[in-house]
Amino acid sequence: MTIATRDKTEDMRRLPGGTFSMGSDRFYPEERPKRQVQIDPFWIDEAPVTNRQYEDFVRATGHKTLAEIPPNPNDYPGLLPHMVRPGSLVFTPPRDPVPLDNPGGWWAFHFGAYWRRPYGRHAPKALDDHPVVQVAYADAEAYARWAGKDLPTEAEWEFAARGGLEAKEFSWGDELAPDGQMLANYWQGRFPTENLQLDGWARTSPVRAYPPNGYGLYDMIGNVWEWTSDWYAEGPAAPGSPCCMPTNPRGGSLEGSYDPQMPEIPIPRKVIKGGSHLCAENYCQRYRPAARHPESIDSATTHLGFRCVIRDE
Template sequence: MDTVLAKGETRTAGMVRIDGRTFAMGSTRFYPEEAPIRRVRVDGFWIDETPVTNRQFAAFVRATGHVTDAEITPDPRDYPGMPPEMAKAGSLVFQPPKGPVSLDAPLSWWAFTFAAHWRKPYGKGSSTLNLPDHPVVHVSYRDAEAYAAWAGKSLPTEAEWELAARGGLEDAEFAWGDTLAPDGKMMCNYWQGAFPAQNLRLDGFERTSPVRRFPANGHGVHDMIGNVWEWTCDWWSLPTPKGPGCCPPSNPRGGPMEASLDPAQPHAPIPRKVLKGGSHLCAENYCQRYRPAARIPQTIESATSHIGFRCVVRDAPPG
């Protein structure tokens, strides 16, 4: 059930108000799954100023005892063909290769790391104790949804997320204009250099960065672009052109859950949600998805070192 804001409630502290409006969603300049550009109407809502941080997620875990999916040993029966030695708790961690690799081989830089989870983002020996204001990572969709429910909030729809990320610049490709790094200024945490082996770190960071380190967009929201991908509550589907009629659709949602399944994995039918915003691993030579219109599908059980989330509170309906 969606969470709405009732009169007199105050859980919008640390959130930014986004007024309802009609805007142009999508892009035709980068990846086919972003097209077509279509006008949609979104009602007003509040959105977190930043992704949920390690500090905030720790408070949730202390209050609820929540155990994230990355901390739970998987049941091999749920993953046909899984080698027994892989049936251990852990998560995917980015590991830069030592030399050139094909950009079509993501397993060259992703490693399933035992004991990697939100408290130990890089596996054994790592910790978030010195990263309290970095976005929490290694959170599955279930984990993000559980946090949102505890906070009295919801996860955003893709349309809500994109409206907030655009910062009022409807026709711009980036959240700040049409130039990725205006006058050489880094506007978000993304990969500079030839991904995945050369990281120039012109933005000052090798992995995640503290929230609010880069300028807010026109709505006063931070880190919607780069740093970490963010979960939305929409099932993955391809956009469709507007049908006949005079008015743009209101509060559009993704397709049905069944349509989100990956046809290339008939033996592991895990539904997929839409991720938005790109991450610190997006680069000019790979995954130019540090833009409001960018989107990718992600299975709901996935947890990686570059996926986080933020929440929204929707206005109470009139009456």
């Protein structure tokens, strides 16, 4: 079943396409090199998909998200019997400082955590106008297919996030908080123990809570990470050549997307973009258009959502 009762492009923006500088040479190695890329025109959602929109999809299709299905022990060697229950990862800030190279210090598996109750079965329900989280890649893809849309490529997403600005660090310019103004939902303070909440939010914020970028798009930076359709590779799959510029480039291969540090659990990874409310100046400065990160396709967390695109025929 798909959406048939309204215009699919409602609450979307048509972007003109064009040439832009993708990537950055200033921050993390996986963003390099900065290169010129050509993108065809396309439509993109103004904001991340919300809990209200995702509920419409679930009611129409009966879809069960990955977090609602008990894990298969064969897929996760070493999984203890008591953990074969539905649930997902929830950000749980530690009371004391922890090493920043071990995300296990602030992520905990909560039984019963899923998109309707992203922080666990005894936590409050998800708010309608906040971005849906606790959605694995297949859950985002299923929504997009139902809506008659697709998930964006990494290049499309970054083109959209830049809002027409060329080679700027953020969607609004080169300064994170110009004149002290909070322009996105990210972490202020020492992550993961000190959240000053200068932006007014400890977790997700309603979509459209901050000004849009130059293309009229909201939350392209911070709030929640967003899935793209590209398989992850350490560097660009099409960096360009002296003769030609990549047009509508795609990411790496399925085979090359596996995490070499976890050969015992061969789960492929997709590129996610935009950073989230957990990105801080002292940790994960990925609240930038050029930033990118690998995420296992079975991951569902409290800081990961998505938006959709429609490509011109």
